[in-house]
Amino acid sequence: MNHWLMKSEPETFGINDLAARPARTEPWDGVRNYQARNMMRDAMRPGDPIFFYHSNCAVPGIVGIAEVASAAYPDPTAFDPRAQYFDPKSDPAKPRWYLVEVRYVRHLRRVISLAELKTYAERELAGFPLVRPGNRLSIMPVSPAQWTLILGLEDRAKADG
DNA sequence: GCCAACGTTGGC
């Protein structure tokens, strides 16, 4: 089993939107980055846990937990000329873009902010893409040790810095 | 809103 972190902008589709979906599940469409696609298509399995991360907002950070809810399949929005993420180069016979469905599990009891996570960037979270400057990956793997450390922060008093 | 980082595109 692999662990993951997936970013989403709360004004576009936040964790509350996911929780409000039928079956609390949503196809993670619109990913148009090859690294992110490869992780969904080649490495994600149903049941894999996901940190749900809010980006591009007042307090970017991990806000909840979700899980992979389907195997990967071609992203239908890539074939739809009216869709925002239409890609004319993606051929249904040889799809370029894939997605997995994501299911809400729970909110964290508090937001674990990016600022807080960065305080571990030199040690426990060294090598974690999220805390590396300039990183823009919207989907990234989380090692078991990183997962345990981050989740362990949930009920701890917020470290400053 | 600014802008740095960085992936993609396309001319050559």
Place this chain on the structure above:
DNA sequence: GCCAACGTTGGC
């Protein structure tokens, strides 16, 4: 295949 231009991401 190089690389400049361009677009996007996302923190601040």
